[in-house]
Amino acid sequence: MTRCRICSGDVQKFLDLGEQPLSDAFRPADEIASFTYHLQMGRCLTCGAVQQLAEVPREQMFHADYPYFSSGSSRMREHFRRTAEHLMAEYCGHDGAVVVEIGCNDGVMLEHVARAGLAHLGFEPSASVAEVARSRGVRVTTEFFDADSARAHLGSLGAADVVYAANTMCHLPYLDSVLAGVEEILAPQGVLVFEDPYLGDVIAKTSFDQIYDEHFYLFSAQSVSGLACQHGFELVDVERLPVHGGEVRYTLARAGARPVRPAVRAMLDAEAASGLGDPATYVAFAARVTAVRDDLLATLTRLRDEGREVVGYGATAKSATVLNLAGIGPDLIDRVYDSTPAKQGRLTPGSGIPVVAADDFASTTADVAVLFAWNHAEEIKTNEAAFEQGGGQWLEYVPEVRLVGGR
Ligand code: SAH
Ligand code: TMP
Ligand code: ZN
Numbered sequence: 001m002t003r004c005r006i007c008s009g010d011v012q013k014f015l016d017l018g019e020q021p022l023s024d025a026f027r028p029a030d031e032i033a034s035f036t037y038h039l040q041m042g043r044c045l046t047c048g049a050v051q052q053l054a055e056v057p058r059e060q061m062f063h064a065d066y067p068y069f070s071s072g073s074s075r076m077r078e079h080f081r082r083t084a085e086h087l088m089a090e091y092c093g094h095d096g097a098v099v100v101e102i103g104c105n106d107g108v109m110l111e112h113v114a115r116a117g118l119a120h121l122g123f124e125p126s127a128s129v130a131e132v133a134r135s136r137g138v139r140v141t142t143e144f145f146d147a148d149s150a151r152a153h154l155g156s157l158g159a160a161d162v163v164y165a166a167n168t169m170c171h172l173p174y175l176d177s178v179l180a181g182v183e184e185i186l187a188p189q190g191v192l193v194f195e196d197p198y199l200g201d202v203i204a205k206t207s208f209d210q211i212y213d214e215h216f217y218l219f220s221a222q223s224v225s226g227l228a229c230q231h232g233f234e235l236v237d238v239e240r241l242p243v244h245g246g247e248v249r250y251t252l253a254r255a256g257a258r259p260v261r262p263a264v265r266a267m268l269d270a271e272a273a274s275g276l277g278d279p280a281t282y283v284a285f286a287a288r289v290t291a292v293r294d295d296l297l298a299t300l301t302r303l304r305d306e307g308r309e310v311v312g313y314g315a316t317a318k319s320a321t322v323l324n325l326a327g328i329g330p331d332l333i334d335r336v337y338d339s340t341p342a343k344q345g346r347l348t349p350g351s352g353i354p355v356v357a358a359d360d361f362a363s364t365t366a367d368v369a370v371l372f373a374w375n376h377a378e379e380i381k382t383n384e385a386a387f388e389q390g391g392g393q394w395l396e397y398v399p400e401v402r403l404v405g406g407r
Pocket of ligand 2: 074313314315318337338339340375379380383
């Protein structure tokens, strides 16, 4: 059995998503990315942490060509603006407050902290996005955050009041080193706040596409509580967030430094009651994943046989899991629309579907668009309302395969 990356307990495998490429390896047509790995998920029988069975070296995923820019969604820009306001109001009311972000990407959150004049530092190893953050006035280092890099900045930074990470902690298999780094730089009353896709939502929605190379863990209150304990921290607050298909924001403090909010106990109890600790839950989940995969492939095959033109919307990292698991390529989906310039003119990883500019969707001839960026459904359907008005249909696959709107 594989050993848990958090507590060394036995990890029980429950899901096999097959050979997968790097989810963000969008390449030009003449440059084929050959790297693949076997994507499998398991659950630790000791601490409950849901995690991958194998690890992709971090430099292969996060580098100068990394194509995910957080500011690509207006709803997420608003979410991070509010987050910055919240963190500053809650934890930075005193002179000399310091904010550190792990995975600050293009500065979508930290730019507000920088603008408020607070001392801050973003750790962002992907130079493509770090450069954009810098152009927005954010102080960034292109190092991976871990115990070594954190220690190296201790002298110049001062103790951090907040260490924040969004959609990044779950990317870091080496959490022992990360928490050791946080322990070094955090002020006595400081907090570690992080938000990631929630295991409970993934199980409830069968959103297996949240599992790909970068998403090493699917956290829950149970596993984060155990992780905190191991490193002298305590889970003091949890909050469910509606973004990215359902996330939880966890707040950790040094053990005993802050009161534990009742929401923590409530979430732990709800997780136990909903069967998140029960192996049968994961067996049933895996069966639903297979059903969605088969249904999606059958639906796309039928649409092609009926002569309908099918495209995709959102060249998401998530879509790599779906496309490669089901063996869907350009024969079933002609092209994928996406607003990210760094992805346009390239092919989806493994599946080889051309990515085209989202601006061109306004004049699309497509009958059906597969909504790969389903977590941004509201924003996209509002912006692209003309598609449905013209008779176009969205094909969704979370929580189940269904055609929406149109004729
Ligand atoms: N916080 C942003 C970005 C999430 S994408 C958002 O929520 O939208 C994850 C980011 O983490 C990427 O930009 C990646 O380059 C970065 N990253 C990966 N490993 C890291 C590490 N060890 N330290 C800091 N950033 C890291
Ligand atoms: P995400 O689900 O990981 O945030 O990725 C969303 C992808 O979808 C990203 O490549 C940007 C793209 N996108 C659009 O093309 N149009 C949009 O309106 C939104 C919100 C995202
Ligand atoms: Zn464990």
